[in-house]
Each structure stands twice: as C-alpha cells, then as structure tokens.
Amino acid sequence: MSTKRPSVLTLEKYLPYRLSVLSNRVSDMIAKAYKDKFALSVTEWRIMAVLGEYPGSSADEISRKTQTEKSIISRAMQRLLKRRLVTRQIDSEDRRRQRLRLTKTGQDIYRQVVPISYDYEERLLDCFTERERANFDKLIDKLYQHADKID
Amino acid sequence: MSTKRPSVLTLEKYLPYRLSVLSNRVSDMIAKAYKDKFALSVTEWRIMAVLGEYPGSSADEISRKTQTEKSIISRAMQRLLKRRLVTRQIDSEDRRRQRLRLTKTGQDIYRQVVPISYDYEERLLDCFTERERANFDKLIDKLYQHADKID
C-alpha cells in the first residue's frame, strides 16, 4: 500500500471540499425554490417536514431529527408561529415541552412543497442510472455513519 | 417506470438533506482542527490552499476557485494580511488587481495543514474499499457537474 502524500492540496480534488460545494449548490438551488414560492427558509421547511411526518413533535425532537441547533429551531419556529403555519400547545404531561403541529394552512403548504422537493431530488438524480443511484445512496449512508464515529 | 410519489417526505431519506448533513459534519470536524491549531477559518484555509497551489492569484481568481463570495474572500484576506500570512502587491499590468502570495510564515502553516487535511480525508474515506472510493469519487463528480446545469 503506497501512501502517497502530496505536499500540495488541490481543493477541486479534496473530497471534503467537493462535498461542501456540492451540498451548498444543491441546498441553494432548492432553498431558492422554497423561498420564492412560499417564503420558507431551509430550516423552516425542515421543521415543517418533521411536523408533516410526526405531528405533535417537540422543538427538541425536531432539533435532533433535523440535526439543527435548538436556538435556530426556536427562532425559525417563531416565524412559523407568527405566520400561523404551526400551532403549539403545552404538553400537559410535561409543561416544559410544547407539542407542535401544522395548521390547516401549514398542511396546505406542506402538501404543495413535498412534490416540489421530490421533483428537485429527481432532477438532481436523473444524471444517474438506477444502479448508480442505489450505489450513491449506499455510499453516502456509509460515509454518513462513519463520519459520526470520527472525533 | 413506476413514478411513486409519496405524500410525505422523510428527511433522513431525502438526498439533498443527507448531503447537507454529511457535508456539515465533515466540514465542522475539519474546521475545528484548523481552528484549534492555527486559528484559521474554513475560508481562510481555502484561500491559503489556492495560494499554495497558485501563488500570485488575485482575490477574484480565489473567489472563483473556492466558489466563495468575493466579499467573504475580501474580509478573510484582510485577516490573513493582518496576521502576515499573506502579502499583496498591486499588479503593474492592471492596477485594479492584486497579486497575493503566502509569506514565509504562511507557507510554514500551509505545509503543516496540508498533511493534516489529507489525514482527515483518509480517515473519512477509510470506511470505503478502494473500489467504493473510486466509485464515490466518480459519482460525486457527476452530480457536481450536473447540479450546475439545473436552474
């Protein structure tokens, strides 16, 4: 096993860098679509996505599910509450916790955004064959798991 | 070709989301290493990486190579100049442009950071076989190219 270690680092060939640029590109593209049509930030949309799947989640659960700082969730949530896309109700079992739900309007928007999101994913992945797609998925997952364990 | 379109979106299965979380995880991990040892931000390090490979680049070239807003480059550059990791000299051919170079100290740090960066890349990728690694590389590139063309 030859351990070649160049003394120069070329960003374009450096995986973490490429991952970052790719991810930003993709996020920006999709974020723009949400923003233009529904005035939703990525965080706001992610919150709605969690609530669409798990109504009654707490902010903390959303924070963990979206891997997002709880302060960021808190502020994004305030915007969603102000726009009445989400309601909150204090959990009677544990009065620290709030149970959050999409309102009727929130659900309407949710139902509109979901197919748009899938469209983007589809358009993004249509450069892959089915095989490549499955492969990519698997590799991303593997890396995803692994990256957690490094520290 | 069955076009199944679920009416619910699960973030953990949504590729743009997973890409984003993975990328953040990786970036944060590496950023922390630069920051702790050399007090360099990601942007600052990227600038140095470009200058290590292409001494005499202009801020604009760096901006394009790193895919980073020029205002961000400008401010990060100011920090590097203040710390004397980089020098600038006005291009005599075109007096709008500045030719930027790593100083001796800048080169020292550069030479220390490069192997650390490769270590992280290595550690990240050691969950892959050689085959998977090459494959992942290819797929990322393909997607990278493709994502550009969508808009």
Next chain:
DNA sequence: CTATAATGGTTGGCATTGCAACTATTCTTA
C-alpha cells in the same frame, strides 16, 4: 477621444448562525 460598460476589490446593512447564559419545569437521590 470621450462616454459608457465591465472588472477587481471594499464596505455597509441586514439576516442567519452558534454558543453560552438564562428561565422554568421535571427528575433524581439522599
């Protein structure tokens, strides 16, 4: 040539982020 456009780079303002401190409530345990 001169007026206008384009380019390289900086700056100001505003929103977003990340961290830590803080409040309120619940859990633990002695």
Next chain:
DNA sequence: TAAGAATAGTTGCAATGCCAACCATTATAG
C-alpha cells in the same frame, strides 16, 4: 421531601454570510 442535576425552550451577543452599493481602474464603442 428538599437540593441539586437534567431537560425544554428562549434570548443576547459576537461572528459570519449575503446582497447591493460603491470606488478605482481598464476595456469598449460610437
């Protein structure tokens, strides 16, 4: 059951990012 730890959520502050406006210089076109 009282004291301290843990947890849910909010807020303040400093740092960062993003956009647009701006200055200086160079290129272009009439």
